[in-house]
Amino acid sequence: MTQAKPTVLIIGVTGMLGNQIASAILDKGVMTVKALVRSNNSKQDKLKPLQQRGMTSVEGNLLDMPSLLEACENVDAIVSAVSGSEEMAVTGQLNLIEAAAAKKVRRMIPSDYSVDYRKLDWGDNYNLDMRKKVFSALESSQIDYTLILNGCFTDILFGSFANVFDFAAGTFSYWGDGNTPFDTTTTNDTAKFIAEAIADPTMANKALEIAGDIITMKQLLETYQNVTGKTLIANQLGSVEDLTAWIEKTKAVATSPYEYLSQQYLFTMVSGKGKLDNIANSQYPHIALSSVAEYIRQAGL
Numbered sequence: 096m097t098q099a100k101p102t103v104l105i106i107g108v109t110g111m112l113g114n115q116i117a118s119a120i121l122d123k124g125v126m127t128v129k130a131l132v133r134s135n136n137s138k139q140d141k142l143k144p145l146q147q148r149g150m151t152s153v154e155g156n157l158l159d160m161p162s163l164l165e166a167c168e169n170v171d172a173i174v175s176a177v178s179g180s181e182e183m184a185v186t187g188q189l190n191l192i193e194a195a196a197a198k199k200v201r202r203m204i205p206s207d208y209s210v211d212y213r214k215l216d217w218g219d220n221y222n223l224d225m226r227k228k229v230f231s232a233l234e235s236s237q238i239d240y241t242l243i244l245n246g247c248f249t250d251i252l253f254g255s256f257a258n259v260f261d262f263a264a265g266t267f268s269y270w271g272d273g274n275t276p277f278d279t280t281t282t283n284d285t286a287k288f289i290a291e292a293i294a295d296p297t298m299a300n301k302a303l304e305i306a307g308d309i310i311t312m313k314q315l316l317e318t319y320q321n322v323t324g325k326t327l328i329a330n331q332l333g334s335v336e337d338l339t340a341w342i343e344k345t346k347a348v349a350t351s352p353y354e355y356l357s358q359q360y361l362f363t364m365v366s367g368k369g370k371l372d373n374i375a376n377s378q379y380p381h382i383a384l385s386s387v388a389e390y391i392r393q394a395g396l
């Protein structure tokens with residue numbers, strides 16, 4: 096008799112990363128995939144291809160405990176890729192931990208996918224404070240955890256949220272001296288490592304640190320220019336101390352953390368404070384991580 100595959104419940108399959116996680120877990124083929132999807136979700140185009148490959152879905156919401164208890168029934172592991180406000184990221188994931196514990200789910204990957212927030216001080220980064228809270232709850236629960244730490248997503252680094260590349264203006268803006276290394280990994284590579292880690296019992300109560308590249312701001316600009324043959328105007332915005340002062344000044348009058356969140360992420364990178372110290376790309380040697388240069392070529396930037 097063949098043994099049933101363990102079941103993983105994924106939160107956030109209609110989102111950017113969660114969709115890639117579901118696909119990577121299905122590709123690996125050793126777990127059954129179940130997605131928690133909010134009612135009336137309009138992103139059927141994101142669900143259908145995965146459902147055709149065997150993913151099942153249950154209706155639920157991180158803010159609705161009965162739906163979480165039902166979703167966690169007969170689940171072995173959870174991968175959370177939720178994003179959003181404190182209510183979703185903290186209250187929602189704490190609810191998830193409570194439901195998972197009640198249903199004896201063995202392991203959970205919380206929605207981290209970031210720099211090493213364990214090294215940061217409270218207040219350094221609004222979003223990463225939320226991860227600290229969820230990790231603390233997970234650590235004191237009966238559920239095993241696995242943290243996935245990948246630095247900045249390479250795809251995001253080139254997008255508008257990061258405030259580094261402005262292709263329309265032809266500029267490259269950075270804080271600090273440009274010589275501090277930081278970690279960067281594509282979302283696609285991160286999803287592949289998540290698929291490995293959630294199926295790997297040796298990863299219980301451990302952090303998996305990965306990096307497709309370790310690069311400084313100056314090297315990032317140089318790599319972009321070398322690969323594309325295009326030139327951008329480098330714009331040094333100030334020192335790390337200037338960045339900290341900018342954040343504090345903006346925070347004092349901001350009506351939303353999103354007015355300074357991007358700069359708080361940059362702080363964790365250009366200060367070196369969120370640097371990954373135990374990168375273990377070789378944990379799953381069959382995954383070839385994309386460097387920044389490879390990403391630029393693949394994305395056709």
Ligand SMILES: NC(=O)c1ccc[n+]([C@@H]2O[C@H](COP(=O)([O-])OP(=O)(O)OC[C@H]3O[C@@H](n4cnc5c(N)ncnc54)[C@H](OP(=O)(O)O)[C@@H]3O)[C@@H](O)[C@H]2O)c1
Nearest residue numbers: 107108109110111112133156157177178206208209247248
């Ligand atoms: N390191 C980096 O550079 C970096 C960059 C970007 C993101 N991230 C991290 O990666 C993770 C995923 O981010 P993302 O950009 O992929 O997120 P996203 O695209 O915004 O997707 C969020 C997902 O969460 C679901 N969701 C939200 N509230 C929910 C609730 N109450 N109940 C159930 N599901 C709910 C959404 O469902 P609906 O479709 O119903 O809205 C969606 O599927 C986050 O932790 C984020 O901070 C890291």
